[in-house]
Amino acid sequence: MKSILMRVVAGMFCIVVAGTVWAADAAVDDKAMQEVNDVVKQLQARYEKTKDLQADFTQQTRIEGFERPVTSSGKVYIKKPGRLRWDYLDPATEQIYVNQDDVKVYVPEHKQVLVGKLTRMAASQAPLELLQGAAKLEESFTIAPATGKERGVGGLRLLSLTPKGQEGDQARPVQRIIVEVFPKTYFIRTVWLHEVNGNVATFEFSSLKPNTGLGNDVFEFKAPPDVEVVKAPVLN
Template structure:
C-alpha cells in the first residue's frame, strides 16, 4: 500500500480491494476511516466512502442512527428527555434544554473540528482535521483539510462527496439511501431525536468543562441488529454557549469516534454559494445506485 506525503496510508483507487483489519498494520488503515460521508453511508468505521465499488453498494444501507448523529452535530434536530431520565438528573434536563434553545436560535454555523477514531484491535488512533459549515434549512458542507482533502456537500435531498486526489465525485440523494425514514426531514429540522434515543446522565456522573454533566444518548431498538452499529453517543457541551463541544460515537464493534469542535461562529450570514459544488473539469461523476434496502 502506498503512502501519502504525511506518512498516512493513501486511499486505494476506486475498485481496489483493501485488506481487512487483521491484515493491516495501524499505519495502513485509511486516514479518513470515520468520515462524515461514512455516516451518510451508514458505515461509521469502514474505509473511505467513494474509493471502492463495494462502498457504493452500501449506500442504501444508510443508517438512521448515523444520519441522526450527523444532524445532531449540525443542530438541526431537537431532543427531549423522558420522565425517567429527568428524575435521574435535573442537571441533564437543564443542559439539554439550553443546548436545544441554542441551536434553535442558530441560522447558520461554521466551526473547526478535530476527529479521532480508535479502531478495536489497534493501539494508534486515526486523526484528521477540517471545517464544517451549516445553514438552515438543510445545507451542510464538511471539509477535511488534513491529512488529505475531502469535501462533502448536502443540499436538502442532494449529497455530493468529492475526493480531489482521485478526481471523482459521488452523487446521490438522501431519499434513495433511506430505508424507512427520510433524513431530509432531519435536515429540515422537523424530526425529534426523542423517538429514537433514550437520554440519560453519563455513567459515573462524568462532567466536562465547567463542571457541566456529560449526556449519553442510547439508541432505541428501532432498527434490526443487521444494520444497527451505534451503542451510545456521549455529548459534552460548552458551559457558556451550550454549543456541542465534543461528540463521541461508541459502536457495537468497540470502535470509538470522537469529534471536537472549536472556533464556533454562529449566524455570520453564510452565503448559499458556499454550499454549491461545481464539478471541476476532468472529474468523474459517480452516481449512487438506487438499490432497494436489504
C-alpha cells in the same frame, strides 16, 4: 457508505430544533436527570437562535483491533434548513456536501464525486432526523446522563443518546452517542460516536462562529471539468 454517515452525523447535531420532549430511564437519579434536562433546555435555546454556523473540527477514530487511532481535521459549515458542508483538510482533502437528502462527496485525489440520496446511503435513519429537524428525538433516542465520564468542561453533564430499537438490530451502525456542550454558550463541543462493532469516533469542535450570514454558494459544489461523477451504491 457507513463512513459517510459517521462523518456527517456530528454536524447534524448542530441543527437540532425546538419542541423536543426528552425521555430517560426511570432508574436514572432524579437530580442527574434534572441536570441533563437543564443542559438540553439551554442547548435547544442556543440552537433555536442559530441560523448558520461554521467551526473547526478534529476527528479521532479508534478502530477495533488497531492500536493507533486515525486522526484528521478540517472545517464544517451548517445552515438551516438542512445544508451542511464538511471539509477534511488534513491529512487528505475531501469535501462532503449535504442539501436536505442530496449528498455529494468529492475526493480531489481520485478526481471523483460520489452523488446519491443520504436516506438511501445510510444504514441508520436516526441521525438523518437530526439533520432534517422533522422528527421528535424521543421517537429515535433514549436520553439520559452519561455514565463513566459523567461531566465535561465547566462541570456540565454529558448527554447519552441511545437509538431505540437497537436490540438485535446489527444494521444500525451507531450504538450510543455522547454529547458534551460548552459552558455558558451551550454550543456542542464534543461528540463521541460508539459503533456496534466497537469503533469510536470522536469529533471536537473549536473556533465556532454562529450567524455570520453564510450564503448558499458555500454549500454548492461546482465540479471541475475533469471530475468523474459516480452514483453511490444503495443500502438495502
